[in-house]
Amino acid sequence: MTAKSLFDKVWDSHVVSPESDDRPAILYIDLHLIHEVTSPQAFDVLREKGLPVRRPDLSLATLDHSIPTVPIASLKDLEIVSEPAAAKQVIQMEKNCAEFGIELRNFASAERGIVHVIAPELGATQPGKTIVCGDSHTSTHGAFGALAFGIGTTEVGHVLATQCLLQRKPRSLAINLTGALKAGVTAKDVILKIIGEIGVDGGTGHVIEYAGSAISPLSMEERMTICNMSIEAGARAGMIAPDDVTYEYMAGRSMAPQGEAFDSAVRAWRKLPSDEGARFDRSVTIDVDDLKPMITFGTNPGMVVAIDQALPKSGDAAFDKALGYMQLEAGKPVLGQAVDVVFIGSCTNGRLSDLEAAASVLKGRKVADNVRLLVVPGSAPVKKAAEEKGIDKIVQAAGGEWREPGCSMCIAMNGDKVAPGKLAVSTSNRNFEGRQGTGARTILASPLTAAAAAVTGRVSDPRELMN
Amino acid sequence: MEPLIRIESKTVVMPQDDIDTDQIIPARFLTTTTKTGLGEKLFNDWRYNEDGSPKADFVLNTDAVTGAAVMVGGRNFGCGSSREHAPWALVDFGIRAVISTEIADIFRSNSLKNGLVPVLVDSETHQWLLDNPGAEVSIDLESRTLGLPDGSKIAFPIDGFSRYCLMNGLDQLGFLLESEETIKAFEEARA
Numbered sequence: 001m002t003a004k005s006l007f008d009k010v011w012d013s014h015v016v017s018p019e020s021d022d023r024p025a026i027l028y029i030d031l032h033l034i035h036e037v038t039s040p041q042a043f044d045v046l047r048e049k050g051l052p053v054r055r056p057d058l059s060l061a062t063l064d065h066s067i068p069t070v071p072i073a074s075l076k077d078l079e080i081v082s083e084p085a086a087a088k089q090v091i092q093m094e095k096n097c098a099e100f101g102i103e104l105r106n107f108a109s110a111e112r113g114i115v116h117v118i119a120p121e122l123g124a125t126q127p128g129k130t131i132v133c134g135d136s137h138t139s140t141h142g143a144f145g146a147l148a149f150g151i152g153t154t155e156v157g158h159v160l161a162t163q164c165l166l167q168r169k170p171r172s173l174a175i176n177l178t179g180a181l182k183a184g185v186t187a188k189d190v191i192l193k194i195i196g197e198i199g200v201d202g203g204t205g206h207v208i209e210y211a212g213s214a215i216s217p218l219s220m221e222e223r224m225t226i227c228n229m230s231i232e233a234g235a236r237a238g239m240i241a242p243d244d245v246t247y248e249y250m251a252g253r254s255m256a257p258q259g260e261a262f263d264s265a266v267r268a269w270r271k272l273p274s275d276e277g278a279r280f281d282r283s284v285t286i287d288v289d290d291l292k293p294m295i296t297f298g299t300n301p302g303m304v305v306a307i308d309q310a311l312p313k314s315g316d317a318a319f320d321k322a323l324g325y326m327q328l329e330a331g332k333p334v335l336g337q338a339v340d341v342v343f344i345g346s347c348t349n350g351r352l353s354d355l356e357a358a359a360s361v362l363k364g365r366k367v368a369d370n371v372r373l374l375v376v377p378g379s380a381p382v383k384k385a386a387e388e389k390g391i392d393k394i395v396q397a398a399g400g401e402w403r404e405p406g407c408s409m410c411i412a413m414n415g416d417k418v419a420p421g422k423l424a425v426s427t428s429n430r431n432f433e434g435r436q437g438t439g440a441r442t443i444l445a446s447p448l449t450a451a452a453a454a455v456t457g458r459v460s461d462p463r464e465l466m467n
Numbered sequence: 468m469e470p471l472i473r474i475e476s477k478t479v480v481m482p483q484d485d486i487d488t489d490q491i492i493p494a495r496f497l498t499t500t501t502k503t504g505l506g507e508k509l510f511n512d513w514r515y516n517e518d519g520s521p522k523a524d525f526v527l528n529t530d531a532v533t534g535a536a537v538m539v540g541g542r543n544f545g546c547g548s549s550r551e552h553a554p555w556a557l558v559d560f561g562i563r564a565v566i567s568t569e570i571a572d573i574f575r576s577n578s579l580k581n582g583l584v585p586v587l588v589d590s591e592t593h594q595w596l597l598d599n600p601g602a603e604v605s606i607d608l609e610s611r612t613l614g615l616p617d618g619s620k621i622a623f624p625i626d627g628f629s630r631y632c633l634m635n636g637l638d639q640l641g642f643l644l645e646s647e648e649t650i651k652a653f654e655e656a657r658a
Contacts, residue, residue, distance in 0.1 A: 085498035152577035
């Protein structure tokens with residue numbers, strides 16, 4: 001029998017009808033994640049055609065992108081804090097879910113949050129599943145050995161109506177990460193390094209499988225950070241083989257199989273990892289032994305350097321344009337650059353361990369004058385767990401803002417944004433022009449590096465602040 | 468959707484590499500719950516000053532764009548977010564095809580479902596197009612070729628099924644709905 005990769009196995013087991021020259025495959029979807037921004041027009045199509053949602057039971061919906069993160073008592077207060085269009089979108093989501101019988105982790109839900117944080121938290125994300133969402137960071141769920149990818153709104157409609165997608169099988173890319181991470185160097189630094197190495201289009205048309213000695217010791221939250229930014233290398237999806245770390249994380253979660261059923265699921269999941277000799281279309285090896293904290297300096301996530309490294313000398317027109325936008329100088333280090341805003345949160349780094357890492361730097365320190373620190377838990381359960389550990393108090397004592405869950409300043413469509421020209425160090429995933437607000441300048445970094453910037457007021461090496 | 472077989476138009480050139488969907492349509496305009504009217508916001512932050520006045524030197528504010536239904540973009544056009552608002556905005560503005568050496572996966576998939584033809588070309592053709600803004604080109608889905616002003620025809624790849632749907636104005640959902648029995652059988656076999 002031919003040796004199969006993890007990706008091959010998940011793909012093959014979901015093919016409803018195989019692809020041919022004139023037909024893509026029909027691929028069955030096990031879990032459809034839905035949020036308020038990329039679904040309204042899809043629900044409209046169902047309405048126009050008089051179609052029901054085929055499998056509301058395989059849909060998981062929440063509010064994350066345009067929901068405000070300033071505390072409000074109830075949705076009735078939405079119009080006080082939100083732009084009218086954002087408020088309308090949230091209300092429309094409530095209506096659409098009610099009309100089509102989809103359970104919404106709504107504003108009042110103790111389980112709401114960023115869709116890519118709550119699905120794993122609930123145990124809905126499972127090895128071997130196909131998972132899609134109208135959001136490119138759906139790649140996050142690949143950390144569990146699921147095949148998870150972002151789709152557009154038309155395809156959201158396809159899944160709502162048929163639980164299937166028309167797809168051509170992407171190519172495969174193996175990324176082998178060797179070596180071991182040193183203290184102060186995190187999963188975020190690893191994925192920034194990878195994107196810097198292979199480029200923002202290095203994964204286009206491919207599904208990445210991350211493996212190697214630097215991957216296996218990582219926690220599920222760290223693995224999610226890596227898979228999350230696969231799309232920033234252009235990849236269709238990123239996957240990591242499930243192992244005991246995965247099963248331990250999943251055990252007892254409400255939507256995961258329980259008891260006997262869980263044991264039997266684990267036995268099936270153990271067959272998912274790539275077979276010895278599985279073929280990949282391409283492979284890349286990156287050693288992380290000497291990896292340092294990484295930061296971006298330009299206007300895409302592939303423009304990245306080590307924290308203490310000088311920027312490359314002037315390159316082409318695009319490089320110069322990016323540096324002009326960032327108001328940074330070619331050939332000089334970014335280290336020491338004055339910072340205006342620090343954002344800790346998002347589907348990349350808004351989980352409990354991320355907030356703990358940030359708190360370890362913030363504890364007993366003060367946010368520098370003129371710096372605004374925003375800490376936004378990725379979900380209501382993350383917020384609750386962090387508060388039980390006193391992280392809210394640490395953030396507030398340092399002078400930072402502790403917010404309600406949501407996408408917040410990563411996408412700047414919910415009231416949280418960086419003012420024009422201001423420099424933000426963010427734990428989010430995109431440093432595109434204007435991503436965090438019109439004219440805003442973004443440096444992507446780990447929670448440790450972001451917290452270090454908050455307390456020093458400058459782009460700083462977090463290792464100097466760690467005990 | 469209207470059937471789309473052939474586009475004949477001059478080109479408008481956006482030469483930057485890695486044009487992401489946040490540039491094509493900034494996130495703050497994604498609070499819309501419809502598909503219409505996004506053309507006005509296309510490339511909003513490159514196109515308008517803070518007071519809303521158009522930036523005179525930006526290509527979409529010049530005569531270069533008048534009558535152009537074909538956009539030539541830099542490498543890796545449409546990277547970033549999955550927002551289908553990006554092709555919606557381009558189509559609403561009047562763009563029916565995007566030419567580049569590389570077009571990001573989700574953007575390409577979204578484009579094909581909205582009557583926006585993604586055309587991948589070799590670096591040499593691409594460079595010629597970048598150097599000759601306003602060139603009169605044709606994009607022919609029947610022959611899967613891009614026609615240049617010198618009469619040469621360059622073949623481009625396009626998924627056969629998407630091409631069939633574009634040429635016949637068909638919604639891909641119809642095909643999935645017709646496969647209901649097969650989908651049901653798949654579900655039952657797994658249960």
